[in-house]
Amino acid sequence: MPLGEFELIQRFFASAGACRDDVVLGVGDDAALVVPPPGVEIALAADAIVEGVHFPAGLDAEAIGHRVLAVNLSDLAAMGAEPAWALLSLTLPRSDSAWLEGFTRGLDALARRSGIALVGGDTTSGPLAAVVSVAGLVPRGQALRRSGARPGDWIYVSGAPGEAAAGLAVLQGSLPRPAAAERLVSRFRLPEPRLALGNALRGVASACIDVSDGLAADLGKLCAASGVGARLEVASLPVSAALVEVAGADATRLCLAGGDDYELLFAVPGDRVGDLPELGVTLTRIGRVVAGAGVEIVGEVRGEGPLGGYDHFLKEGRTTTARGLGGPSQ
Ligand SMILES: [Mg+2]
Structure with missing residues (x-):
């Protein structure tokens, strides 16, 4: 029998906030309550993964659960921040217990290993997609940024x-x-x-x-x-x-x-x-x-296609210039 939203959250997600003692109130109320330590900045990031865009249809649920948290933890890593708390919004075509068990297994294993607590979220019905928002802690003024590179580095x-x-x-x-x-x-x-x-x-x-x-x-x-x-x-x-x-x-x-x-x-x-x-x-x-x-x-890069990476709206490479393509190494 399919689970309702409340049962689904209780069964699969209510325990995932238990791994940190700075969580005053986790899954189950209107909002979570957490206590940041003194002297930190809080790094916030959110990333969505959508079936057919970020992963192929049919990818196993455990991988989807792992990936949606991993892509967000990676943003915290890039800032030099330590993971603390996460929120999950999950859109599912139907409430499928076996799928949810796989998804939770992937998400939970990485969450526990990374010391991040799932403190709240939301489930709705619709095309398969997951959004995770994360908060990380970094000593004040010490976060890594994209903007500090200097010639010679x-x-x-x-x-x-x-x-x-x-x-x-x-x-x-x-x-x-x-x-x-x-x-x-x-x-x-x-x-x-x-x-x-x-x-x-x-x-x-x-x-x-x-x-x-x-x-x-x-x-x-x-x-x-x-x-x-x-x-x-x-x-x-x-x-x-x-x-x-x-x-x-x-x-x-x-x-x-x-x-x-x-x-x-x-x-x-x-x-x-x-x-x-x-x-x-x-x-x-x-x-x-x-x-x-x-x-x-x-240097030489063989094969066809732009090197500029993926842009969801341009759907092609962007500003990167590539000199020496197809020619001898310089
Ligand atoms: Mg990033």
Whole structure:
């Protein structure tokens, strides 16, 4: 028998706020009550994921529950904020207990691991979509921003960008599925927000953004916010062996333009490079901040298509300029 909204919230979401003692009142009243510690700023972010736009129809419920929280936690990571509280608005075609169990399993596991409490939300019927709003805590004046990069700073990225986009292509059947593809599929299904890294970059990185729309596009946003340009070296990109095995000649293009990775992309002044944290996640130096504007991509990128990343309204690449495309490395 389908559950009503009240039963659904009680059964699946009422316990998820129990993991923090600064939650005075969680799910079940008109609003939640929380007590922020002294001396912090509260970082707020909200991101929606919609079936057919952010994930393919038929993606398993556990992955959807994980992803909707992960994309928001990634924004907190990019600010150097520590996760605290979350709100969920879920739109479902029907109240399906098995689906909700999967969704809650994915969301809860990541929430507990990240120390974030689900303190409220809403469920409605309609096409499948989930919106999470998060609040994170950061010591006053210490948040990472997009706007602090200066000419001469080195540019770094964590992990192996492009793997998630390739994983999505594998799920959609447009790339093959050898054994190496399972790693890529899991990078799309269960992206890992780089919370510990973001935290450790406070006071070290001069600017930071998370890679959601594509490495080149998001570097363009960081540069625009900082009033600088960047030179990005294709030969330095961390194109993973799994990505090359599955995507072949398109691997480098996916690394530059593929979205959904939720890695951190950041600038570091030369005299702070020695302070970069060692946290078991690969950090790769991929270029340098320069005076001017725009992202210059130095080196050859094979394959077709824009490098500027995804824009929901333009549906094509934007301002990134790519010199040296199709030619020899410079
Ligand atoms: Mg972001």
